[in-house]
Amino acid sequence: MSSVSTAVRTGFARGGIELRQTLTNGLDLWTYLFPAVLLLGTIFFMRDATVPGTDFSLGARTLPSAFGMGLAFSGLVTVASLLVTDREDGTLLRAKATPNGMSGYLVGKIVLVGGMAVISLVIQLVPGLFLVEGLRVDAGGWLTLLWLVPLAFVATMPIGAVLGSVLDNPRNIGLIMLPMIGLIAISGIFYPISSMPGWLQGVGQVFPVYWLGLGMRSVFLPDALAAVELGHSWRHLEMVGVLGAWAVLGLLLAPVILRRMARRESGSTVAARREKAMQRVG
Amino acid sequence: METLTGAFVAGAETPVEERVLDVRDLRMRYGSNDVLDGVTFTARRGEVLALLGPNGAGKTTTIEILEGFRMRSAGEVRVLGVDPAAGGERWRARLGVVLQSWRDHGKWRVRELLHHLGTYYADYSTPLIRRPWPVDDLIDVVGLTPQAGKRVGQLSGGQRRRLDVAIGIVGRPELLFLDEPTVGFDPSARREFHDLVHRLTDVDDTTILLTTHDLDEAEKLADRIVILAGGRIIADGSADELSRRIEGESEVRWSRDGSRYVHSAADATRFVRELFLQYGDDIADLEVRRASLEDTYMTMVRDFEAGRGAAAASVFEGVR
Numbered sequence: 072m073s074s075v076s077t078a079v080r081t082g083f084a085r086g087g088i089e090l091r092q093t094l095t096n097g098l099d100l101w102t103y104l105f106p107a108v109l110l111l112g113t114i115f116f117m118r119d120a121t122v123p124g125t126d127f128s129l130g131a132r133t134l135p136s137a138f139g140m141g142l143a144f145s146g147l148v149t150v151a152s153l154l155v156t157d158r159e160d161g162t163l164l165r166a167k168a169t170p171n172g173m174s175g176y177l178v179g180k181i182v183l184v185g186g187m188a189v190i191s192l193v194i195q196l197v198p199g200l201f202l203v204e205g206l207r208v209d210a211g212g213w214l215t216l217l218w219l220v221p222l223a224f225v226a227t228m229p230i231g232a233v234l235g236s237v238l239d240n241p242r243n244i245g246l247i248m249l250p251m252i253g254l255i256a257i258s259g260i261f262y263p264i265s266s267m268p269g270w271l272q273g274v275g276q277v278f279p280v281y282w283l284g285l286g287m288r289s290v291f292l293p294d295a296l297a298a299v300e301l302g303h304s305w306r307h308l309e310m311v312g313v314l315g316a317w318a319v320l321g322l323l324l325a326p327v328i329l330r331r332m333a334r335r336e337s338g339s340t341v342a343a344r345r346e347k348a349m350q351r352v353g
Numbered sequence: 354m355e356t357l358t359g360a361f362v363a364g365a366e367t368p369v370e371e372r373v374l375d376v377r378d379l380r381m382r383y384g385s386n387d388v389l390d391g392v393t394f395t396a397r398r399g400e401v402l403a404l405l406g407p408n409g410a411g412k413t414t415t416i417e418i419l420e421g422f423r424m425r426s427a428g429e430v431r432v433l434g435v436d437p438a439a440g441g442e443r444w445r446a447r448l449g450v451v452l453q454s455w456r457d458h459g460k461w462r463v464r465e466l467l468h469h470l471g472t473y474y475a476d477y478s479t480p481l482i483r484r485p486w487p488v489d490d491l492i493d494v495v496g497l498t499p500q501a502g503k504r505v506g507q508l509s510g511g512q513r514r515r516l517d518v519a520i521g522i523v524g525r526p527e528l529l530f531l532d533e534p535t536v537g538f539d540p541s542a543r544r545e546f547h548d549l550v551h552r553l554t555d556v557d558d559t560t561i562l563l564t565t566h567d568l569d570e571a572e573k574l575a576d577r578i579v580i581l582a583g584g585r586i587i588a589d590g591s592a593d594e595l596s597r598r599i600e601g602e603s604e605v606r607w608s609r610d611g612s613r614y615v616h617s618a619a620d621a622t623r624f625v626r627e628l629f630l631q632y633g634d635d636i637a638d639l640e641v642r643r644a645s646l647e648d649t650y651m652t653m654v655r656d657f658e659a660g661r662g663a664a665a666a667s668v669f670e671g672v673r
Contacts, residue, residue: 074442074476081472088469092460162457165520167422169473170446337422338452338532339413345455 074171081171082178089179090186103187107194110137113261114202123263124299127292131203135291136260138192139283142220145188146227146279147234148251152244153180154235159348161341163333173333185224205293212290215307219286226279226314229321236332240347260284265301272301279317282310372431373398373528373560374419379428381414381584388414390584392428396560396577398527401550403575404564407654410581412564416532419562420450433528446477446484449526449559451534454517459506463497463516464488466505467523474524485523494556495519495549511542518549522559529553531563535570543570550574568650580650582657596646606640613638 093099117130157163157176166172200206208216234247257271258264258280264272275281288296289305297305369375374396381389389411396402404412417423418430421437421444430437435444458466471485478484486494492501495515500508508516514534521529531550535543547570553559565571571578572592580588580595588595603621607614609632618624621641628636 077473077476081469084469084472088461088465096460157457160456160459161452161454164452165457165470168420168445168448168450168452169470170442170477170524171473175473337417337420339417341455342453345453 074174078171078174078178081175083182085175085179086182086186089183090190093183093187094190103191103194106141106191107198110134110195111198111202114199118202122296122299123266125296127296128203128205129262131205132263132288132292132296133261134195134199134203134206135287136284138195138291139223139285139287140255140258140260140280141191141195142188142223142287143227143280143283144251145184145191146224147231148244148247149184149187150180150228150231151235151238151247152241153184154232155238155241155244158235158239158332158336159241159341159344161345164336164338164341167333167336177329181224181228184228188224206291207293208290215286215290219283219290219310222311222314222318223279223283223286226317226321229325230317232325233321233328236328239344242351254278254280257281258284263299265299276301276313279314282313286310370434371397373400373433374402374562375429375431376415376419377429379415379418379430380426381411381418381423382426388584389418389425392581392584392586394579394586394589396562398560399554399558400577401554401561401563401575403571403578404562404581405566405568405571405578405650406564406581407566407657410566410657411584412566412581413532415581416530416562416564420448420530421445443477446474446524447527449521449524449529451517451521451529451531453532453536454513456506459504461505462501463503463505463508464492464501466516467491467519470520471523477524482525482527484525486525488523491519491523494552511538511545514538514542514546515549518546518553522553525557526559528560528562531561533564533566535565535567547573566654568647572646580653582653587653592646602644604640604642604644606638606642607636608638609635 093103114130114133117133118128120129121127122129122132154163163173163176166176169175238244238246254275255261257267257275258278259267259275260280264275264281267275285300285305286307288300289307294305297303300306302309372395374394376395377393379389379392380387392411392415394402404415406412414423418425419432419437421432421440424438432440433444433447437444461469468488471488471491474484485491489498489501492498495518497512497515497519500512505513505516518534521531534550535546538546550561550563551574554561561574563574575592577589577591578595579586590598602617602619605616605618605621605624605628607628616624621643625639625641
């Protein structure tokens with residue numbers, strides 16, 4: 072029992088310190104600002120377009136969709152790449168050499184990635200509100216946020232951790248990036264999914280990105296806009312079903328895969344990776 | 354195996370509860386390749402033990418098995434009385450592992466990192482051993498006080514290494530593992546590191562197991578040296594004992610009638626006596642050089658690196 076509370080306490084401390092670090096160095100600040108600038112630029116150029124079949128601004132529809140995409144991206148890609156780099160540079164081995172270090176490490180990563188996702192969201196939301204009109208959050212919207220954001224993390228972070236455990240080299244993050252970009256393209260983030268061929272709509276609806284985009288639209292857009300979605304509804308039940316299925320899959324797979332990955336970490340595996348990295352540099 | 358029987362008897366006499374490390378017939382096999390082939394040794398509380406051997410001798414494999422980071426193929430292993438393959442968090446809290454540094458925690462500040470890592474050990478504090486080590490004292494012990502507020506990524510190589518040691522001992526370990534601690538050091542950094550290890554053994558009753566391929570380092574740091582080659586222990590004893598036990602060939606040099614001669618003799622005294630009996634006053638420039646531990650070790654390493662494992666082990670035949 073005491074080890075659980077230690078893991079939570081040390082994990083939150085760890086996540087807090089690392090989150091603060093992302094706000095005090097240039098590179099990390101840039102990774103917050105760059106996507107925000109890109110997104111706001113895109114929305115700015117969309118300002119005269121409308122959602123097909125309505126006179127509602129396409130930009131105002133894209134902004135919340137992109138929030139959903141951001142959550143999925145944090146949970147999948149950020150988690151995976153943090154795990155791969157922490158394994159390569161020996162951070163994970165240090166955690167393994169510390170009592171309850173692995174649990175503390177995992178809690179810390181969840182806090183860090185969750186915090187980074189929220190900071191990114193705020194950085195995109197606040198200026199976004201000045202660029203587009205028509206966004207509003209009612210009581211129901213706040214309630215939706217309360218379950219949607221945690222569900223987003225539970226549905227994506229374990230899968231991200233599995234991906235990060237399977238990859239062994241920070242250079243292979245591209246293997247996740249490319250399918251992720253493809254997935255975003257077919258998930259109705261920047262343009263409604265209803266304009267895509269039926270089979271692509273089917274594929275898009277298997278993955279969390281579409282549902283997180285839809286969920287965020289249901290929070291920020293007027294209910295009338297549900298009419299242009301598939302099934303003419305925000306489909307919260309189906310949303311919980313699909314995201315829940317990913318959560319279950321991830322929570323079943325992640326402990327097994329993470330444990331297997333952690334078991335293999337030792338001084339010589341880290342040394343071998345360093346050797347490889349040095350060869351790349353030199 | 355009857356390597357250095359004397360040392361083994363001494364090891365066996367160490368009371369079980371005093372044995373911080375107890376390794377019996379440890380084996381590690383990858384496919385058909387025996388990396389460790391019946392390794393046996395013990396370490397007493399407070400002892401500094403060096404696992405010495407050429408690269409590829411199995412030192413790192415051994416230490417990683419003891420750290421609980423690698424599963425063994427066979428053999429009995431007890432580390433602080435616990436099988437490392439089944440060691441829990443409480444056991445882990447009593448160990449210190451000094452890892453080879455790399456780029457980890459580069460954004461953290463020195464004091465912040467040590468304080469954070471220390472908090473994991475607070476649950477395992479006992480009336481006898483207060484855990485963790487108070488962070489400012491610890492920083493002082495490893496000599497990083499001027500760098501306490503610096504980011505880890507900005508430390509110099511030597512400073513970074515001292516931080517690695519500090520991380521290894523922040524939980525006041527009863528047993529500390531140092532795997533090749535000074536690889537890639539310049540002589541002054543190496544000396545600094547040796548001073549630090551001496552300070553540690555003075556401050557606490559910490560048992561230390563270190564691996565090295567450098568005999569000089571083993572002699573400077575360790576109470577006892579275990580020499581590993583080809584996955585087997587070929588010698589075990591203090592540096593003094595090992596030197597004394599080497600009854601290798603001595604080298605006798607002399608000159609007679611303007612010619613110089615060199616001869617290797619197992620019994621140099623007898624050889625010299627016979628030399629004088631035969632030539633008397635004709636002998637000049639007599640020099641008898643006994644094989645040192647270093648010579649013997651270097652011969653072994655050379656044989657081993659040339660792929661002559663059996664020959665390497667036999668270099669220490671005289672020791673047995």
